[in-house]
Amino acid sequence: MNDRILYAGDSHLGGAAAYLAGVLSHGGIPFDHVPSDAPLGPTLGLTEPRLYVISDYPVKNLTDADMQRISGDVAAGAGLLMIGGWESFHGAAGEYHTSPLAEILPVRMQNSDDRVNAARPCLVEEGASHPILEGLPLERPPGIGGYNRVEPREGAEVLLFARHCPVEVDPRGQYTVTPGARAPLLVVGHHGRGRTAAFASDVAPHWVGGLVDWGEGRVKACAPGGVEIEVGSLYAEFFTRLVRWTMGA
Numbered sequence: 001m002n003d004r005i006l007y008a009g010d011s012h013l014g015g016a017a018a019y020l021a022g023v024l025s026h027g028g029i030p031f032d033h034v035p036s037d038a039p040l041g042p043t044l045g046l047t048e049p050r051l052y053v054i055s056d057y058p059v060k061n062l063t064d065a066d067m068q069r070i071s072g073d074v075a076a077g078a079g080l081l082m083i084g085g086w087e088s089f090h091g092a093a094g095e096y097h098t099s100p101l102a103e104i105l106p107v108r109m110q111n112s113d114d115r116v117n118a119a120r121p122c123l124v125e126e127g128a129s130h131p132i133l134e135g136l137p138l139e140r141p142p143g144i145g146g147y148n149r150v151e152p153r154e155g156a157e158v159l160l161f162a163r164h165c166p167v168e169v170d171p172r173g174q175y176t177v178t179p180g181a182r183a184p185l186l187v188v189g190h191h192g193r194g195r196t197a198a199f200a201s202d203v204a205p206h207w208v209g210g211l212v213d214w215g216e217g218r219v220k221a222c223a224p225g226g227v228e229i230e231v232g233s234l235y236a237e238f239f240t241r242l243v244r245w246t247m248g249a
Contacts, residue, residue, distance in 0.1 A: 008057040011056075019229050022226060023221065029243060051246055057088070075193065084148040107200075110149055127157075132242055145209035165180060166178055188246075194248075195247075211232075215232035217232070
Protein backbone atom coordinates (compact mmCIF):
# COMPACT_ATOMS: atom_id res chain seq x y z
CA MET A 1 0.00 0.00 0.00
CA ASN A 2 1.37 3.41 -0.99
CA ASP A 3 0.36 7.00 -0.27
CA ARG A 4 -1.59 7.49 -3.50
CA ILE A 5 -5.31 8.02 -3.78
CA LEU A 6 -7.56 6.34 -6.31
CA TYR A 7 -10.21 8.95 -7.15
CA ALA A 8 -13.14 7.78 -9.27
CA GLY A 9 -15.87 9.98 -10.70
CA ASP A 10 -16.97 13.60 -11.06
CA SER A 11 -16.82 13.36 -14.84
CA HIS A 12 -13.27 14.19 -16.03
CA LEU A 13 -10.37 16.46 -15.07
CA GLY A 14 -11.53 19.10 -17.52
CA GLY A 15 -14.89 19.22 -15.74
CA ALA A 16 -16.18 18.72 -12.22
CA ALA A 17 -13.25 16.50 -11.19
CA ALA A 18 -10.97 19.54 -11.52
CA TYR A 19 -12.17 20.72 -8.08
CA LEU A 20 -11.07 17.83 -5.89
CA ALA A 21 -8.12 17.08 -8.16
CA GLY A 22 -6.99 20.69 -7.84
CA VAL A 23 -7.27 20.56 -4.04
CA LEU A 24 -5.28 17.31 -3.94
CA SER A 25 -2.56 18.80 -6.14
CA HIS A 26 -2.48 21.97 -4.04
CA GLY A 27 -2.04 19.80 -0.93
CA GLY A 28 0.73 17.70 -2.48
CA ILE A 29 -1.38 14.52 -2.34
CA PRO A 30 -0.66 12.15 -5.26
CA PHE A 31 -3.63 10.50 -6.95
CA ASP A 32 -4.86 8.55 -9.95
CA HIS A 33 -8.17 9.61 -11.46
CA VAL A 34 -10.72 7.40 -13.19
CA PRO A 35 -13.35 9.36 -15.21
CA SER A 36 -17.03 8.63 -14.68
CA ASP A 37 -17.36 6.89 -18.05
CA ALA A 38 -14.43 4.50 -17.49
CA PRO A 39 -14.32 1.20 -15.55
CA LEU A 40 -12.31 1.12 -12.35
CA GLY A 41 -10.77 -2.32 -12.82
CA PRO A 42 -7.86 -1.50 -15.17
CA THR A 43 -6.54 1.25 -12.87
CA LEU A 44 -7.26 -0.76 -9.72
CA GLY A 45 -5.11 -3.57 -11.05
CA LEU A 46 -2.07 -1.28 -11.29
CA THR A 47 -2.10 0.34 -7.84
CA GLU A 48 -2.48 -0.28 -4.13
CA PRO A 49 -4.21 2.91 -2.96
CA ARG A 50 -4.08 4.19 0.57
CA LEU A 51 -7.48 5.81 0.01
CA TYR A 52 -10.39 5.22 -2.33
CA VAL A 53 -12.51 8.26 -3.18
CA ILE A 54 -15.79 7.54 -4.97
CA SER A 55 -17.63 10.68 -6.03
CA ASP A 56 -20.56 10.69 -8.45
CA TYR A 57 -19.24 7.50 -10.02
CA PRO A 58 -21.65 4.94 -11.57
CA VAL A 59 -21.80 1.69 -9.64
CA LYS A 60 -22.13 -0.14 -12.98
CA ASN A 61 -18.43 0.65 -13.60
CA LEU A 62 -17.46 -1.49 -10.60
CA THR A 63 -17.39 -5.27 -10.81
CA ASP A 64 -18.05 -7.47 -7.81
CA ALA A 65 -14.33 -8.27 -7.80
CA ASP A 66 -13.53 -4.52 -7.70
CA MET A 67 -15.77 -4.00 -4.70
CA GLN A 68 -14.44 -7.04 -2.88
CA ARG A 69 -10.92 -5.73 -3.47
CA ILE A 70 -11.87 -2.32 -2.04
CA SER A 71 -13.59 -3.92 0.96
CA GLY A 72 -10.58 -6.09 1.67
CA ASP A 73 -8.14 -3.20 1.32
CA VAL A 74 -10.16 -1.05 3.73
CA ALA A 75 -10.36 -3.86 6.27
CA ALA A 76 -6.56 -4.09 6.00
CA GLY A 77 -6.04 -0.37 6.62
CA ALA A 78 -6.86 1.64 3.49
CA GLY A 79 -9.50 4.37 3.63
CA LEU A 80 -12.80 4.81 1.80
CA LEU A 81 -14.51 8.17 1.20
CA MET A 82 -17.78 8.55 -0.69
CA ILE A 83 -18.76 12.07 -1.77
CA GLY A 84 -22.34 12.86 -2.76
CA GLY A 85 -23.94 13.37 -6.13
CA TRP A 86 -26.56 12.00 -8.47
CA GLU A 87 -24.62 8.75 -8.89
CA SER A 88 -23.41 8.42 -5.28
CA PHE A 89 -25.13 6.59 -2.43
CA HIS A 90 -28.54 5.85 -4.01
CA GLY A 91 -28.87 9.14 -5.89
CA ALA A 92 -30.84 9.17 -9.12
CA ALA A 93 -28.92 6.23 -10.53
CA GLY A 94 -26.15 5.47 -8.04
CA GLU A 95 -27.82 2.54 -6.34
CA TYR A 96 -24.86 1.71 -4.12
CA HIS A 97 -27.37 0.62 -1.46
CA THR A 98 -27.27 -2.99 -2.68
CA SER A 99 -23.51 -3.11 -3.31
CA PRO A 100 -20.83 -4.57 -1.03
CA LEU A 101 -19.63 -1.01 -0.35
CA ALA A 102 -22.90 -0.28 1.45
CA GLU A 103 -21.75 -2.59 4.23
CA ILE A 104 -18.49 -0.77 4.95
CA LEU A 105 -19.47 2.90 4.64
CA PRO A 106 -20.44 4.61 7.94
CA VAL A 107 -23.98 5.40 6.72
CA ARG A 108 -27.16 3.59 5.77
CA MET A 109 -28.44 4.51 2.33
CA GLN A 110 -32.00 4.94 1.10
CA ASN A 111 -33.50 2.33 -1.22
CA SER A 112 -34.94 4.98 -3.54
CA ASP A 113 -33.97 8.42 -4.86
CA ASP A 114 -32.23 10.16 -1.95
CA ARG A 115 -31.49 13.55 -3.52
CA VAL A 116 -32.46 16.70 -1.64
CA ASN A 117 -32.22 19.89 -3.71
CA ALA A 118 -32.39 23.11 -1.72
CA ALA A 119 -33.39 26.30 -3.53
CA ARG A 120 -32.72 28.16 -0.27
CA PRO A 121 -29.32 27.32 1.21
CA CYS A 122 -28.74 24.70 3.85
CA LEU A 123 -26.18 25.83 6.41
CA VAL A 124 -23.33 23.56 7.47
CA GLU A 125 -23.65 22.91 11.20
CA GLU A 126 -21.06 21.29 13.46
CA GLY A 127 -22.17 18.03 15.08
CA ALA A 128 -19.06 16.97 16.99
CA SER A 129 -15.49 18.05 17.64
CA HIS A 130 -12.97 16.27 15.47
CA PRO A 131 -9.47 16.85 14.02
CA ILE A 132 -11.00 17.38 10.56
CA LEU A 133 -12.89 20.41 11.88
CA GLU A 134 -10.48 21.77 14.46
CA GLY A 135 -10.17 25.54 14.20
CA LEU A 136 -12.56 25.91 11.24
CA PRO A 137 -14.92 28.89 11.83
CA LEU A 138 -18.20 27.00 11.74
CA GLU A 139 -19.78 29.67 13.90
CA ARG A 140 -20.03 31.49 10.54
CA PRO A 141 -21.32 28.54 8.54
CA PRO A 142 -21.12 28.25 4.75
CA GLY A 143 -24.12 27.03 2.78
CA ILE A 144 -24.70 24.14 0.39
CA GLY A 145 -27.34 23.63 -2.28
CA GLY A 146 -28.19 19.96 -1.86
CA TYR A 147 -27.22 16.54 -0.54
CA ASN A 148 -28.00 12.83 -0.48
CA ARG A 149 -30.18 11.72 2.42
CA VAL A 150 -28.33 9.13 4.55
CA GLU A 151 -28.42 7.92 8.15
CA PRO A 152 -25.42 7.14 10.38
CA ARG A 153 -24.68 3.56 11.31
CA GLU A 154 -24.28 2.48 14.91
CA GLY A 155 -20.84 3.47 16.12
CA ALA A 156 -20.37 6.11 13.42
CA GLU A 157 -19.93 9.79 14.28
CA VAL A 158 -21.82 12.67 12.65
CA LEU A 159 -19.38 15.56 12.37
CA LEU A 160 -21.50 17.91 10.24
CA PHE A 161 -25.19 18.42 9.57
CA ALA A 162 -26.97 20.26 6.78
CA ARG A 163 -29.47 22.60 8.45
CA HIS A 164 -32.37 23.85 6.35
CA CYS A 165 -32.90 27.57 7.03
CA PRO A 166 -36.01 28.86 5.26
CA VAL A 167 -35.96 32.60 4.63
CA GLU A 168 -39.21 34.57 4.63
CA VAL A 169 -39.72 38.21 3.60
CA ASP A 170 -42.63 40.16 5.10
CA PRO A 171 -44.49 42.99 3.33
CA ARG A 172 -42.09 45.53 4.88
CA GLY A 173 -39.10 43.77 3.31
CA GLN A 174 -37.86 42.36 6.62
CA TYR A 175 -36.12 39.01 6.41
CA THR A 176 -36.75 36.19 8.87
CA VAL A 177 -34.62 33.05 9.01
CA THR A 178 -36.09 30.11 10.92
CA PRO A 179 -33.86 27.08 11.59
CA GLY A 180 -35.52 24.01 10.13
CA ALA A 181 -34.82 20.30 9.86
CA ARG A 182 -31.27 19.01 9.65
CA ALA A 183 -29.70 15.98 8.01
CA PRO A 184 -26.34 14.19 8.38
CA LEU A 185 -23.76 15.75 6.07
CA LEU A 186 -20.37 14.32 7.15
CA VAL A 187 -20.23 10.94 8.89
CA VAL A 188 -17.04 9.07 9.78
CA GLY A 189 -16.34 5.57 11.03
CA HIS A 190 -14.12 2.52 10.66
CA HIS A 191 -14.15 -0.81 8.85
CA GLY A 192 -11.57 -3.23 10.17
CA ARG A 193 -8.30 -1.29 10.38
CA GLY A 194 -9.39 1.32 7.83
CA ARG A 195 -11.16 4.64 8.17
CA THR A 196 -14.37 5.43 6.31
CA ALA A 197 -16.19 8.68 5.62
CA ALA A 198 -19.32 9.83 3.83
CA PHE A 199 -19.75 13.46 2.76
CA ALA A 200 -23.32 13.65 1.52
CA SER A 201 -23.04 16.82 -0.57
CA ASP A 202 -20.89 17.43 -3.63
CA VAL A 203 -17.31 18.67 -3.91
CA ALA A 204 -18.15 20.59 -7.12
CA PRO A 205 -21.00 22.84 -8.29
CA HIS A 206 -23.91 22.86 -8.11
CA TRP A 207 -24.64 21.12 -4.79
CA VAL A 208 -21.47 22.41 -3.12
CA GLY A 209 -23.05 25.88 -3.20
CA GLY A 210 -21.30 28.59 -1.19
CA LEU A 211 -18.97 26.06 0.42
CA VAL A 212 -16.76 26.31 -2.67
CA ASP A 213 -15.99 29.94 -1.76
CA TRP A 214 -15.61 29.40 2.00
CA GLY A 215 -12.66 31.33 3.40
CA GLU A 216 -11.36 34.85 2.98
CA GLY A 217 -8.29 33.69 1.09
CA ARG A 218 -8.33 32.32 -2.45
CA VAL A 219 -6.64 29.17 -3.71
CA LYS A 220 -5.81 28.66 -7.37
CA ALA A 221 -4.75 25.18 -8.38
CA CYS A 222 -4.55 22.94 -11.41
CA ALA A 223 -4.09 19.19 -11.42
CA PRO A 224 -1.98 17.63 -14.20
CA GLY A 225 -4.27 17.17 -17.17
CA GLY A 226 -6.97 19.34 -15.60
CA VAL A 227 -8.16 22.93 -15.70
CA GLU A 228 -7.45 25.62 -13.15
CA ILE A 229 -9.85 26.14 -10.27
CA GLU A 230 -10.19 29.07 -7.90
CA VAL A 231 -11.80 28.25 -4.54
CA GLY A 232 -11.99 29.54 -0.99
CA SER A 233 -9.06 28.79 1.31
CA LEU A 234 -11.23 27.04 3.91
CA TYR A 235 -12.89 24.91 1.23
CA ALA A 236 -9.44 23.67 0.23
CA GLU A 237 -8.42 23.20 3.86
CA PHE A 238 -11.58 21.24 4.73
CA PHE A 239 -11.34 18.78 1.85
CA THR A 240 -7.59 18.35 2.34
CA ARG A 241 -8.17 17.49 6.00
CA LEU A 242 -11.04 15.14 5.14
CA VAL A 243 -8.89 13.26 2.66
CA ARG A 244 -5.83 13.11 4.91
CA TRP A 245 -7.85 11.88 7.92
CA THR A 246 -9.62 9.19 5.94
CA MET A 247 -6.36 7.92 4.47
CA GLY A 248 -4.81 7.90 7.95
CA ALA A 249 -2.13 10.47 7.08
